[in-house]
Amino acid sequence: MAAYSSIVDSFAAHNNTMPLLRFITFLLLILSVQTSYGQSSAELKKRKDAINREIESLKKTRSKIDKNKKLSLSQITLLNAQIKLREEKIGTINSEIKMLDNKISTNTSEVKALQSDLSRLKKEYAKMILFAFRNQGAYNKMMFVFAAKDFNQAYMRLKYIQQVGKFRKSQAKYIETTQVTLKKQISILDENKRQKSDLLSDQLNEKQTLGKDKNEQSKILNNLTKQEKTLQAQLAKKQKEASSLNNAIQAAIRKEILAAQRRAAEKARLAEQARQAKLAAAAKAKATTTAKTPTPAAATKPAVKPASGSSVLASSPEDAKLSSSFMGNRGRLQKPAQGIVTQGFGQYKYKSNVTLFNPGINIKTAAGATVYAIFEGQVSQVFMVLNNYAVMVRHGEYFTIYSKLRSVSVSAGQKVSTRQAIGTVANDPSDGISEMQFQIWKGTKPVDPSGWVR
Structure with a gap:
């Protein structure tokens, strides 16, 4: 009876809802980490796929140029862009590897915690089964109830006896669920390690390809340098094009600034005329009332000077609002063309x-x-x-x-x-x-x- 009292009192002291709550919290933590990882991983994979498509597009364009057997600065430009994309892809792979390392570390900790929890649960369950086997008779149970100090304690002990069976079943189910979760986490951990291995292999291939691209870049540059006349002609064309466009842009902007300055000056002139007319009217009214000489115009406030430089472009309320709106969309504007x-x-x-x-x-x-x-x-x-x-x-x-x-x-x-x-x-x-x-x-x-x- 003492043994039975000990096991039941131990059961009474142990809140059987706590392991379940801990387990549910543990599962929610796993799911939240996996969801966060899944979203970030999906974004990195999406960007990596986009980089792969861009690299293939550049390779096709370069292949067309190479067929012409003509060396050009365009080859260098496209190859530079391809090298930059490969470097970005390697950076993306590094980010994926770092995320997987964190995930592997988290999963390893989860697996160890589940293994420890499962081992403890099995030991407790084994003790419970052994005790139940040794106390199959009803005598010890009845003696345990009758040994109570009062009716309330006897009632509580009777309820505990009834709940022992239910608790044993719930513990068995809890062990089974923990085993399934442990198996799943081990599977996920193995998949994470496989993914990391694939990424490391992909990273190595990209670094080797990047080295080849840089060697090719150096080769094309050397060939262009040898063909001095061809290179000079292409550079001259680029410089002429850049200079012509830059001059046209600056001339157009200066024209816009001058037009805005004229509008601002005209607006200031009209405002000053209105102000002077208002002052004259006020002075005339005062002279009529008091028969005194009006206040000289020199005592009035000077007119406000219009804005100068490029800031005059945002001097009107409409232009200021448009400038602010354009600035407010910085970083969110779409490219002017797909490419x-x-x-x-x-x-x-x-x-x-x-x-x-x-x-x-x-x-x-x-x-x-x-x-x-x-x-x-x-x-x-x-x-x-x-x-x-x-x-x-x-x-x-x-x-x-x-x-x-x-x-x-x-x-x-x-x-x-x-x-x-x-x-x-x-x-x-x-x-x-x-x-x-x-x-x-x-x-x-x-x-x-x-x-x-x-």
């Missing part, structure tokens, strides 16, 4: 003594791809640069420029909306590449578009 960015913003070195500044980003597209305005605004100017069109759209103090276009569907002074088609991309007859250039200017200074478009 791959082959060259970014900044200085690019082609020879030891030759560097070119790219004031925007170059986007390789499909032949005749449609170009869209990235934000609402007004077309400032449409101009020709080396037989191709360029469109400049004003957004208050900001300007977006879309160049290397075969055709345009807008005209100067026209209002455009976000994602409105404004033209199509031209095809370079020398290498067959369809590529547009996109720029963003704030007043008279170009800014890096990569921080604006997603």
Whole structure:
């Protein structure tokens, strides 16, 4: 009876709902970690797949150029873009590996915790079964109930006896569920390790391919350097094109600034006239009432000077609102055309003594791809640069420029909306590449578009 009392009292002291609550909490933790991992992993895999598609597209374009047996700067540009994409892919793989390492560590801890819990549960269950076998008779149970101090304790002991059987069954089910969960977690852990092994293999292959691409890049550069005349002609063409476009953009912006200054000056002049007229009327009224000389005009406040420089472009309420709205969408604007960015913003070195500044980003597209305005605004100017069109759209103090276009569907002074088609991309007859250039200017200074478009 003492033994039976001990096991039942132990059962009474042990809250049988706590293991179940801990188990449910444990399962929810596992599910939440797996869901978070799944979402992040899916995003990384999606980006990696996109990079693979872009690399294949660049390889096909380079293959077409190589068939022409002509060395060109376009080969270097495309190969540089391909190298950059491979480096980004390696970075993405590294992120996946890091996530898997964290997941493997978490799963290993979960498996160890489940194994420890399962071992403890089995030991407790074994003791319970052994005791039940030794106390199959009803005598000990009845003696345990009758040995109670009072009726309430006897009733409680009777209820405990009834619940022992149920508890043993629930523990058996709990052990079974824990075993299933443990098996599942071990399977997931094994899959994580396999995925990491595949990623490490993929990473090694990408590094080897990256090395080959860089060797090819060096080879093409050496061949171009040997063909000095060809290289100089291509560089001269690029410089002429960049200079012509830059001059046209600056001239158009200066024109916009002058027009805005004239409007601001006229507005200030009219405001000053109205103010002086108001002061004169007030002085006349005072002279009539008091018969005194009116206050001299010199005592009045001076007129407010209109804004100067590029800030005048956002001096009107409408332009200020448009500038603020454009700025507020930074990082969320879509690219002006579907394609791959082959060259970014900044200085690019082609020879030891030759560097070119790219004031925007170059986007390789499909032949005749449609170009869209990235934000609402007004077309400032449409101009020709080396037989191709360029469109400049004003957004208050900001300007977006879309160049290397075969055709345009807008005209100067026209209002455009976000994602409105404004033209199509031209095809370079020398290498067959369809590529547009996109720029963003704030007043008279170009800014890096990569921080604006997603």
